Amino acid sequence: MLTRGATTTAERSFDEFVSARGRALARTAYLLTGDHHLAEDLLQTALMQTARHWERIHGSPEAYARRILYHQNISWWRRKRWQESPLFDHDAPAPAADTDLRMTLEDALRRLTVRQRTILVLRYFEDLTEVQTAAELGISVGAVKSMTRQALGRLRTLAPELAELIGSSDPG
């Protein structure tokens, strides 16, 4: 059991961690959700859970918080899956007026499933290998490969103009 002094020390360490890595976690949360408010909720949940199990975290608290971000986002998606629109609504190309490549990418990412978006964020934003991604999400490497291929293919369908970012075929 923590003493009062130990609690104060732990709280100070937690505050330092949030100050140092909060911004980076916020970026990941935003990319995972594609929504400002959802990202805020996701970040708060991750930080609260990190505080809750602070004594049990023997490695990097950031890795622990990130893992919560990934899993909590997918968990929410599972619970809210019924709210998602049918697939064919999203398979139509984005309006041609979206000429800005980044805006197009952001919009196309929102139209991916949460799993597909999470895979892309882990692989290409967090820069994890397929093995690391599989370990973080608790799935097989084969599943990571398959879902990555599906996610990129869907991006190509949703926004053909992103071909210069993701190529016209599977990067392999």
Place this chain on the structure above:
Amino acid sequence: MTERLKEELRHLGDGAPELRVPDDAWRRGRRARHRDHLLTGLLVASIVVLAGSLIRLTPAERLATDVLAPRPETARVGLPERLYAVPQRLYGLPDGGTAAYAWDDGVGENDLAVGPAVVAYTAGDSGGLPVVVTSDGGYHPLNLPGFSGAAATNNESGDTPLSLSPDGRFLAYAWWDPTAPADGPMPAGLRVVDLTTGSLRSLSLEADDGVDVDQITWSPDSAWLAWAGQSLISWSATNRAFETPVAGRVAVPTAQTRLVNESITMLDEQQPWDVGVTNQGRVVLWSGQTLAFWDGGEVRPVPSGANTKRDQTAPPLAVSRKNHVALSPGTGRTPGIRVLSVSARTDEPWQPAGLVLVPDDTRTLSAVGWLSDDLLLTLASPVAASGGSPWLGLGARGSDAARPEAVAEVERGIRSLTVATDLVDPDAPTVDYPEPSWPWSTSDKVLLALGVALVAGLGLAFVVRRRRLP
């Protein structure tokens, strides 16, 4: 090619809007941690409670006799080799002596047609939970309407009078109604249950303000009942005063005989009397100093030469078919049971007919009943300071003083033991019956249900909370 994708994602991340980091994340996290500890503690506590309640209801006690193979009809009947006491959980309710019952209503059986019984007794310190052991070895706690032993109040002697007829068919007990209006006589008397049909017969005993019966005994042929008790001038649920010893007899009516219900006032009004009754309806009375008999007229004292100081809570006299009377032991010259022979003539002294001595100085003896005219069933109880359990033994009446031989164990906590002597074979008096099944009290059931519900609920909550974690 995917390097461009990575670069664009970094730009997207850099352009993410500012997210508010809550100031109280640490405090909320710690509160959740404390809730985890509380939940875990409750889960452990509920498991302990559940395990404790299961241990309390030990497997041996819950071995249901109804799942045992039924005893064949030709099975021998006899005394159980071991008489099991009622678990205290069934009668140990802290009612402080104000409630009519000291145990759950659900503990006793309301259907009194349990079949012929070989043993009956009461259990409990302040009240007497009546139990009969039927000829198939089943133990049946009974809800006897108005049983005076069930009332924890106003029973100064602590007696819980009930008596099994020698043929095992009838159970007689004393009853009263403490809820009756205080301005009238206390409704009280004898009740006789036919254990084969469950029918109940009430016998009112007329006296000043009611008769509190503390001894009941049967004649060897189960045709007569004799009782002894106190006639009270003032008797209510909380008060009793001016006691006068009285006794009486009742002929159990059959198709050929009519009900006889008579009572007498004792010669000596200063002390209680023990009572017995012969097959002829002759009531034998014993004060510890005076022997007397009563045939419905005057009480006639008879010289006995058996002058001892009578124990305050002595059991009824045991009368054999040939009118041998086993007198309760006293603290006088002879530390044993004195047997006298009742003469056909009422003016002759009764003749000594043998002794049954205590086995050693750590036990006292009391007569339970005659298995034959020469074989007396006795209860050997440890004196207060010594340990050990009581036992039932057989002592042969003879010219030489005999010491009883133990035949059956009796667990502590059994009181007012009475045996259907006709159902016990003198040559093979005991039978190895299975250990009894005791019902669960309502509090046990509630405790168990709460424990199960708590464990299930907490376990579910624990699983749900764990699944939300990465």
